[in-house]
Amino acid sequence: xxxxxxxxxxxxxxxxxxxxxxxxxxxxxxxxxxxxxxxxxxxxxxxxxxxxxxxxxxxxxxxxxxxxxxxxxxxxxxxxxxxxxxxxxxxxxxxxxxxxxxxxxxxxxxxxxxxxxxxxxxxxxxxxxxxxxxxxxxxxxxxxxxxxxxxxxxxxxxxxxxxxxxxxxxxxxxxxxxxxxxxxxxxxxxxxxxxxxxxxxxxxxxxxxxxxxxxxxxxxxxxxxxxxxxxxxxxxxxxxxxxxxxxxxxxxxxxxxxxxxxxxxxxxxxxxxxxxxxxxxxxxxxxxxxxxxxxxxxxxxxxxxxxxxxxxxxxxxxxxxxxxxxxxxxxxxxxxxxxxxxxxxxxxxxxxxxxxxxxxxxxxxxxxxxxxxxxxxxxxxxxxxxxxxxxxxxxxxxxxxxxxxxxxxxxxxxxxxxxxxxxxxxxxxxxxxxxxxxxx
Amino acid sequence: xxxxxxxxxxxxxxxxxxxxxxxxxxxxxxxxxxxxxxxxxxxxxxxxxxxxxxxxxxxxxxxxxxxxxxxxxxxxxxxxxxxxxxxxxxxxxxxxxxxxxxxxxxxxxxxxxxxxxxxxxxxxxxxxxxxxxxxxxxxxxxxxxxxxxxxxxxxxxxxxxxxxxxxxxxxxxxxxxxxxxxxxxxxxxxxxxxxxxxxxxxxxxxxxxxxxxxxxxxxxxxxxxxxxxxxxxxxxxxxxxxxxxxxxxxxxxxxxxxxxxxxxxxxxxxxxxxxxxxxxxxxxxxxxxxxxxxxxxxxxxxxxxxxxxxxxxxxxxxxxxxxx
Numbered sequence: 226x227x228x229x230x231x232x233x234x235x236x237x238x239x240x241x242x243x244x245x246x247x248x249x250x251x252x253x254x255x256x257x258x259x260x261x262x263x264x265x266x267x268x269x270x271x272x273x274x275x276x277x278x279x280x281x282x283x284x285x286x287x288x289x290x291x292x293x294x295x296x297x298x299x300x301x302x303x304x305x306x307x308x309x310x311x312x313x314x315x316x317x318x319x320x321x322x323x324x325x326x327x328x329x330x331x332x333x334x335x336x337x338x339x340x341x342x343x344x345x346x347x348x349x350x351x352x353x354x355x356x357x358x359x360x361x362x363x364x365x366x367x368x369x370x371x372x373x374x375x376x377x378x379x380x381x382x383x384x385x386x387x388x389x390x391x392x393x394x395x396x397x398x399x400x401x402x403x404x405x406x407x408x409x410x411x412x413x414x415x416x417x418x419x420x421x422x423x424x425x426x427x428x429x430x431x432x433x434x435x436x437x438x439x440x441x442x443x444x445x446x447x448x449x450x451x452x453x454x455x456x457x458x459x460x461x462x463x464x465x466x467x468x469x470x471x472x473x474x475x476x477x478x479x480x481x482x483x484x485x486x487x488x489x490x491x492x493x494x495x496x497x498x499x500x501x502x503x504x505x506x507x508x509x510x511x512x513x514x515x516x517x518x519x520x521x522x523x524x525x526x527x528x529x530x531x532x533x534x535x536x537x538x539x540x541x542x543x544x545x546x547x548x549x550x551x552x553x554x555x556x557x558x559x560x561x562x563x564x565x566x567x568x569x570x571x572x573x574x575x576x577x578x579x580x581x582x583x584x585x586x587x588x589x590x591x592x593x594x595x596x597x598x599x600x601x602x603x604x605x606x607x608x609x610x611x612x613x614x615x616x617x618x619x620x621x622x623x624x625x626x627x628x629x630x631x632x633x634x635x636x637x638x639x640x641x642x643x644x645x646x647x648x649x650x651x652x653x654x655x656x657x658x659x660x661x662x663x664x665x
Numbered sequence: 666x667x668x669x670x671x672x673x674x675x676x677x678x679x680x681x682x683x684x685x686x687x688x689x690x691x692x693x694x695x696x697x698x699x700x701x702x703x704x705x706x707x708x709x710x711x712x713x714x715x716x717x718x719x720x721x722x723x724x725x726x727x728x729x730x731x732x733x734x735x736x737x738x739x740x741x742x743x744x745x746x747x748x749x750x751x752x753x754x755x756x757x758x759x760x761x762x763x764x765x766x767x768x769x770x771x772x773x774x775x776x777x778x779x780x781x782x783x784x785x786x787x788x789x790x791x792x793x794x795x796x797x798x799x800x801x802x803x804x805x806x807x808x809x810x811x812x813x814x815x816x817x818x819x820x821x822x823x824x825x826x827x828x829x830x831x832x833x834x835x836x837x838x839x840x841x842x843x844x845x846x847x848x849x850x851x852x853x854x855x856x857x858x859x860x861x862x863x864x865x866x867x868x869x870x871x872x873x874x875x876x877x878x879x880x881x882x883x884x885x886x887x888x889x890x891x892x893x894x895x896x897x898x899x900x901x902x903x904x905x906x907x908x909x910x911x912x913x914x915x916x917x918x919x920x921x922x923x924x925x926x927x928x929x930x931x932x933x934x935x936x937x938x939x940x941x942x943x944x945x946x947x948x949x950x951x952x953x954x955x956x957x958x959x960x961x962x963x964x965x966x967x968x969x970x971x972x973x974x975x976x977x978x979x980x981x982x983x984x985x986x987x988x989x
Contacts, residue, residue, distance in 0.1 A: 316945040317945055318946070321941075325941075328934075336694050352805065360818075419794070
């Protein structure tokens with residue numbers, strides 16, 4: 226009996242194995258006439274999903290729903306969706322590597338026929354997708370991927386990034402150390418051993434050398450990505466006793482490091498400054514060591530500016546998902562709002578028709594727009610790369626409200642911590658920030 | 666034997682031309698997946714040759730990645746000829762395969778699989794950390810040219826597809842004839858009894874090295890094709906999940922069969938694509954269930970399905986003698 230069933234299944238499988246390819250071709254293609262079809266891409270599985278992907282996608286969905294309902298406050302009040310067109314979203318998982326991402330990107334553009342794509346957090350994915358976007362002439366707006374390489378080593382017509390790159394985070398941190406820690410004499414780096422960690426440490430140490438040439442580098446630690454155990458590195462840091470430790474750790478690695486270094490009083494002995502530890506504060510709650518200095522890659526999350534738009538988004542997100550919004554959703558949402566601005570500028574210029582990719586790309590260049598993380602300007606990378614301000618604060622447990630607060634916040638204006646248009650960020654730092662406009 | 670060679674070559678040529686013509690009418694997003702299938706199918710083909718000897722390499726990503734990086738790094742020097750790059754990648758990964766094969770040929774079963782895995786993870790680690798090789802961000806690969814011909818815009822993907830088809834077709838003919846040759850038939854009996862082979866005067870170690878070099882060459886060619894079609898390569902090509910994917914596709918294909926290697930890759934890629942389209946939050950679950958079901962109901966893989974259909978009835982005379 227079992228053999229008979231297996232035999233039948235086998236015959237069926239024979240048919241299935243031949244027919245699967247055919248069924249892709251027959252998948253329905255929706256007709257996008259009045260709506261704006263938007264592909265949203267981010268990590269929905271894997272190590273970056275918890276830290277960035279899922280919160281980002283949640284924030285994106287919240288923003289799209291609010292835009293479609295016309296509930297977003299000034300300056301976006303009164304305009305539904307993108308220029309009156311309701312937004313229809315298609316979600317895609319960023320996990321799988323560069324080849325799979327190109328496959329899914331082509332699928333989004335050529336089968337789903339989306340009007341634009343927003344997302345991508347992995348630098349490798351961004352570098353892989355960018356040339357394809359130009360080849361297919363479809364606007365893609367990156368939300369993450371910190372590497373400055375994308376627009377500094379290449380130029381693309383249809384590729385934009387509506388958030389700043391990693392240079393800003395580290396220049397702001399160097400300013401912060403120079404300003405707030407005048408007695409510091411020694412510094413050490415504690416970064417993951419891959420492009421993100423290496424680039425972050427390079428930018429920070431170069432910038433600090435410019436601002437405080439007297440500070441000596443006493444150690445450079447590069448633990449494995451995903452190591453999870455940092456006992457040895459914490460010992461080294463305790464022994465070196467540097468006045469400042471720089472770290473660009475994120476996600477599970479960062480949480481592990483905080484939980485292991487906190488009880489050993491590392492944060493009491495040295496000032497550990499993080500580029501982006503802001504995103505784990507709500508998750509760790511009272512386990513966050515006191516006095517940790519961190520930014521969030523922009524004025525995001527608990528560091529958000531006091532504007533109606535920022536306050537609305539921060540509370541709407543917490544109401545819906547029961548956890549405060551961190552940098553992921555803030556960056557993702559600012560990318561959507563950037564695209565909205567570009568689409569609406571393009572519609573003003575073409576008389577209210579649904580704009581083409583060429584028109585959106587032309588309107589996006591050098592556009593500026595308001596976001597929950599403050600004003601953003603597509604000022605560098607020939608109008609394809611955004612700059613924005615940054616903020617750094619010190620963690621403090623608020624027992625009454627049962628949440629971690631960031632106090633003593635320092636703000637840095639966008640033009641102070643980003644290179645001018647057409648200048649490579651590494652050169653800019655080495656030459657001593659020519660053209661930087663700092664308030665103080 | 667000569668007529669077999671001619672028939673197989675003619676059959677493969679006809680199939681290649683038919684697919685090339687078909688490719689002209691297929692949307693680009695399917696064409697890209699088809700090119701991926703051809704590239705990965707070559708890696709699987711190599712693994713099938715090893716599986717015939719009961720050897721499973723959990724580190725085939727090493728040669729795949731080596732081929733891709735040879736192709737990518739050479740293309741950054743300004744050389745973009747697809748034929749030359751593919752040849753170079755094949756040569757490079759063959760050399761790597763030969764050197765490592767000398768050492769790996771002394772091991773069997775899980776030790777062979779795990780040593781391969783370890784070696785591929787070493788390459789992954791090195792690539793991840795070396796800034797000069799692009800680090801974790803990877804390396805961009807220039808669009809390929811063909812003996813001086815540089816297709817533009819919309820033709821680019823189709824021309825590459827035809828090129829990949831030709832490479833895969835030629836490799837398949839080679840692999841098929843190899844399995845029917847003396848060496849190929851001797852290799853297939855390694856899994857049955859090594860001592861008997863040694864008594865016949867054959868060196869098992871030599872056979873394993875020979876097959877291993879062929880498999881790593883095929884993987885290198887696959888890597889070069891992937892580098893050229895996607896235009897960007899990352900160290901993940903050598904990561905253990907990539908190698909695991911190849912092993913899974915090989916199990917799905919079954920060891921006996923050339924077309925089934927490509928067929929299984931096509932089924933795998935199609936399921937991943939469709940699952941990703943329709944279940945962005947849980948596509949891995951669909952892929953996993955498919956793996957489970959295919960092992961339950963198709964223990965001999967896709968090639969087993971079609972072979973069973975052609976095999977003589979159990980009561981026929983001469984059961985078990987393979988006469989094709």
